[in-house]
Amino acid sequence: MQLNFGFSVGRGLSRWMKCALASLALASAPFAGTAQNLFAPAIIVNDDVITNYELGQRARFMALLRAPGNPEEEAREALIEDRLRAQILEEFDVIVTPEQLEQGMSDFAARTQMTTQEFLGALAQGGVEPETLREFVRINLGWREYIRGRYGEQARPSQAEIDRALANDPSSGSVSVLLSEIIIPFTPDNLPQVEQLANEIAGLNSYDAFSQAASQYSASETRNSGGRLDWLPINNLPEQLRPVIIELNPGETTQPIPLPNAVAIFQMRGIQEIAGGTPSYSSIDYATYMVPGGRSAEAQEAAASVLGQVDRCDDFYGLPGIDAPGVFQRQSQAPGAIPRDIALELAKLDQNETSTALTRSNGQTLVVLMLCGRTAAVNKDATRDDIGNFLTQQRLQSYADSALAQRRADALIVEK
Structure with missing residues (x-):
């Protein structure tokens, strides 16, 4: 299962980021809702707090990455889902090692044709702290490992299912x-x-x-x-x-x-x-x-x-x-x-x-x-392994979406 960041991070993004940085530099005030009481609770998810500061950081991060939609609205949804994922990871003792985290950050930066340090430097110019990227990648890496471990066996297609997919x-x-x-x-x-x-x-x-x-x-x-x-x-x-x-x-x-x-x-x-x-x-x-x-x-x-x-x-x-x-x-x-x-x-x-x-x-x-x-x-050019991997990834994503939707349905979410 690939990292699902909720939006596409394409190559060649470094040029866009330079333009976005210039735009953000012109903004004298932070994103709406972050000017006062930066560390006051903005959202509470099952007793876990999301602060105004985190909302502002995620909104800037998503704006720099050209994520679709309104950055402030999308940041609220993304952080709520990340808190729910983090709670599941804690329940099942899923831990991302420092080495895995560094590799994940490197892989993410490579999508913009930058090294990790270059990418962090670009984010810093846009007012995004390194911890924002680090936490973002940590949650996604942990979630991927959790879904693989919990649903990997169920997600593997049978030979008959691969046959049907080849014919479709x-x-x-x-x-x-x-x-x-x-x-x-x-x-x-x-x-x-x-x-x-x-x-x-x-x-x-x-x-x-x-x-x-x-x-x-x-x-x-x-x-x-x-x-x-x-x-x-x-x-x-x-x-x-x-x-x-x-x-x-x-x-x-x-x-x-x-x-x-x-x-x-x-x-x-x-x-x-x-x-x-x-x-x-x-x-x-x-x-x-x-x-x-x-x-x-x-x-x-x-x-x-x-x-x-x-x-x-x-x-x-x-x-x-x-x-x-x-x-x-x-x-x-x-x-x-x-x-x-x-x-x-x-x-x-x-x-x-x-x-x-x-x-x-x-x-x-x-x-x-x-x-x-x-x-x-x-x-005609796809191998059985290609089809099998595609079906597995598709099913893992479906399991991940269902698990998150169920957790959200059971959660107590209070927006301030």
Whole structure:
């Protein structure tokens, strides 16, 4: 967890500080509320006093650092929160060593491209005492250590959570489509008949007729539900298919779409736009396991046995005979490089879900297909460690905010 100072302290700030120092030097009086009774209580937080002097110091400090908002108002809030943090640190015996404090001050000064002494000198010109910086850094360092120690284990993401984060692009928006499908396999012997049937189905113009045809002719696992698919993000579909689908009106069907060993026909049932929806993907990780026998009862039983032994893609590696040529393959490919029939099946799957709808070798081999994961284009250069660290920091910050909010809700705060 990084130091959270409540505002951004950017590089190149030294030039700004020179201008700010000049402005502050022109001010003949301290910040409002500090001219009289400097050491009188201004705020009491659970019996801990915040003086007018401290308020003035923090306001000047925040003004020099170009913190957003009104410096005096922000100083009051910041000091109240610091007192609450300090009380928690005292309860849990969290101590910042002199060495840690000096390093923390050095790190903070480096954000303005200064050494600690140069930074303290600049603050002194603006009327800010070294103790103001020292206490500010001490509280933040101690708070960071407390949050890490108390919530660090809970904040670590699981591998599944990292997978989901890799597949997510929160900045994107998308369209989702509600489709029905019919997948008709063919062999060289029955190809003319399949083509004729597919053309007839493509001419259907009612939901019921398409559903009946799916139940009768489709080899897809959706045949038991009349070919009906759930809502699919359009970006899950193969890139070449998206323009064809997006042009359909509800009730319309595509022309037959050739696939390896099959043809596909889709009917549009609905379309909706999702705000902040689904990402574009840079790669898709999937596994295929080949079962001889095609769609025979024996092959279906063997496939069911395989599926009973695997919950995720890594489980395939524990199956017997996995190293035999042509049995198992796991690969990560750009969406456009994936065979169209596999891409269509993957579009329907969530991570670690499977399909046995496809065949190879002219229908003589049944394909057990599993989606291992998707990587959003925005995350293509991110490693799993990068994502894991980001999620951990995000959660630690959330825990820190919650802990402080709860302490504040329970606190007695009196402003003079």
